[in-house]
Amino acid sequence: MTHTPRIVVVVQARMSSQRFPGKVLIDVLGSPMLGHLLDRLEQCKEIDGLVIATSDDSSDNAVAAYAAIRGIACHRGDLDDVAGRLIGAAEAMDADVLVRISADSPLLDPALVDEAIGLFRDHRVDLVTNVQKRTFPKGQSVEVVSLSALRAAWSKGMTVDEREHVTKHFYDHAGDYAIRNMVFNPACGDVQMSVDTPEDLRRVTRILSRLGAPYGQHRLEDMLYVLKDILREPQCSA
Numbered sequence: 001m002t003h004t005p006r007i008v009v010v011v012q013a014r015m016s017s018q019r020f021p022g023k024v025l026i027d028v029l030g031s032p033m034l035g036h037l038l039d040r041l042e043q044c045k046e047i048d049g050l051v052i053a054t055s056d057d058s059s060d061n062a063v064a065a066y067a068a069i070r071g072i073a074c075h076r077g078d079l080d081d082v083a084g085r086l087i088g089a090a091e092a093m094d095a096d097v098l099v100r101i102s103a104d105s106p107l108l109d110p111a112l113v114d115e116a117i118g119l120f121r122d123h124r125v126d127l128v129t130n131v132q133k134r135t136f137p138k139g140q141s142v143e144v145v146s147l148s149a150l151r152a153a154w155s156k157g158m159t160v161d162e163r164e165h166v167t168k169h170f171y172d173h174a175g176d177y178a179i180r181n182m183v184f185n186p187a188c189g190d191v192q193m194s195v196d197t198p199e200d201l202r203r204v205t206r207i208l209s210r211l212g213a214p215y216g217q218h219r220l221e222d223m224l225y226v227l228k229d230i231l232r233e234p235q236c237s238a
Contacts, residue, residue, distance in 0.1 A: 003096075005096035005097045005121075006048045006049070006093075006094060006095050006096045006097070007046065007047055007048050007049075007095065007096070007097040007098075007099060007117055007120070007144070008047065008048055008049040008050065008051060008090055008093045008095035008097070008098055008099065009041055009044065009047050009049070009050045009051070009098075009099040009101055009113065010051055010052075010053050010086050010089045010090055010093075010095075010098045010099065010100055010101070011034075011037065011038070011041070011050070011051070011052045011053065011101045011102075011103055012053050012054075012082060012085070012086060012100065012101070012102055012103060012166075013034055013052055013053070013054050013060075013063050013103035014054055014055050014057075014059075014060055014063065014079065014103075015059045015060050015062060015063060016055075016057070016059050016060075016079070017104075017196075019196055019197055020195070020196060020197055020198065020201075023104065023195055023201070024063065024103040024104070025062055025063065025066060026201065028106060028201070028204065028205055028208065029205060029208055029209065029213075029215065031215075032066060033103070033104075033106045033195060033201075034052075034063070034066060034103050034106075035066075035070070036106035036107075036208075036215060036216065037101070037103060037105055037106050037108060038050075038070060038072065039214075039215070039216035040106075040107075040108055040109070040110045040216045041101065041108070041110060041113065043110040043216065044110045044113045044114055044117075045114055046113070046114040046117040046118060046121075047099065047113070047117065048095075049073070049093045049095065050072055050073070051072070051073040051074065051075055051089045051090075051092065051093050052064075052067045052072055052073070052074045052075070052089075052103075053074075053075050053076075053077065053085045053086050053088070053089035054067075054074060054075075054076055054085075055076060055077065055078065055079035055085065056076040056077060056078070056079070057079045060076070060079075064076060073092070073093060075088055075089035075092045075093075077089070080160075080163070080164070081163045081164075082163060082164050082165070082166055083150065083153075083154050083158055083162065083163045083164075083166045083169075084154060084163065086098060086100060086150075086166060087147065087150060087151055087154055090147050091147070095147055096146075096147055096148075097120065097144060097145065097146055097147060098144075098145055098147055098150070099113060099116070099117065099142065099143070099144050099145075100142075100143040100144075100145060100166060100167065101113070101141075101142065102141065102194070104139070104194045104195045104196060105139045105140070105141065105193075105194050105195075106139075106195065106204055107139055107140070107193050107204060107207065107208075107223055108139065108140060108141075108142075109140060109219050109220040109223075111219060111220070112130070112136070112140060112142050112182075112220065113142055115182065116128045116129075116130070116142045116143075116144045116182060117144055119144075119180055119182065120144040120180075123178075123180055124178065125146075125177075125178040125179060125180045126145070126146045126149040126170065126177040126178050126179065127143060127144065127145050127146070127149070127167065127170050127177060127178070127179045127180070128142075128143070128144040128179075128180045128181075128182065129142070129143045129144075129167070129179060129180070129181060129182065130142055130143075130181065130182035130183075130184070131143055131167070132171050132174075132179065132181055133181045133183070134189035135183050135184040135185070135187040135188065135189050136182070136184045136188065136189065137184075137188045137189070137191035137192070137193040137220075137224070138189075138191065138192050138193060138194045139192065139193030139194030139195070140184075140193060140220060141194075142182070143166075143167050145166075145167065145170075149170075149177065150166075153169045153170070188224065191224070191227065193207075193223065193227070203227070203230065206230055207223055207226050207227055207230065210226045210229075210230070211223065211226055
C-alpha cells in the first residue's frame with residue numbers, strides 16, 4: 001500500500017524581530033497579525049495539520065499563550081536554531097512533509113499553499129518553492145519541504161546561517177536536491193506584502209481596510225489590485 005505523506009503547516013513566529021520587535025502579535029484591525037495569518041491558513045484544503053513553532057525564550061511566552069487561546073498546537077525550541085525548531089515542530093505533529101510559513105505574512109493567500117502542496121504530491125521532489133526564483137510578492141512565500149531531507153541536512157551539520165534561514169542549504173546545494181519552482185506571471189518579486197517595518201504594517205492595514213471584513217477571504221489578485229491603487233496615491237496620504 002502506498003504511504004500518503006502527512007503534510008503539516010509550520011508557522012515560524014517569534015517576538016524578538018530585530019527590525020520590528022513584537023510584530024507578530026501587534027494589533028491589526030482588532031486581531032493580532034499572527035491571527036490574520038492563522039485565519040487564512042485554516043482555509044487550506046490540502047493540509048493535515050497546523051503548528052506554531054516558536055522559541056523557548058521567555059520573550060515568546062506570549063506567542064505560546066496566543067496559540068493556546070486559538071487552540072492551535074505550539075512547539076518551542078532553540079531561539080537561534082530555526083531549522084531545528086521547525087524539525088521538532090514537524091516531528092511533534094507526526095509530519096512527513098512540512099510547509100514552512102513565516103508569521104510576518106498576514107496576507108498569505110491560502111490557495112498558494114494548496115497549490116504548492118499539490119505540486120509536491122504530484123512530483124517526487126525534496127522541495128517545492130516560490131522563493132528560490134522570486135516572482136511572487138514578498139509575504140506570499142511558501143516552501144513545502146520533505147522532512148527527511150531537511151532532517152538529514154540538519155544532522156550532517158548546517159552552517160549557522162543555514163540553520164537560521166532553514167532552506168538556504170537546499171538552494172546553496174541545489175544540485176543535490178530535486179527542487180520545483182512556482183512562478184507568478186507577471187513577476188511581482190519586488191512587491192512588499194510582508195511586514196518587516198512599521199511602514200509595512202501601515203500598508204497591510206490599508207489593504208485590509210480597503211477590502212473589508214472578513215479579512216481572510218481576499219485572494220492575491222484582489223490584494224495586488226488594491227495595493228497598486230494605494231501606491232499611486234501621494235505619500236502624504238499614508
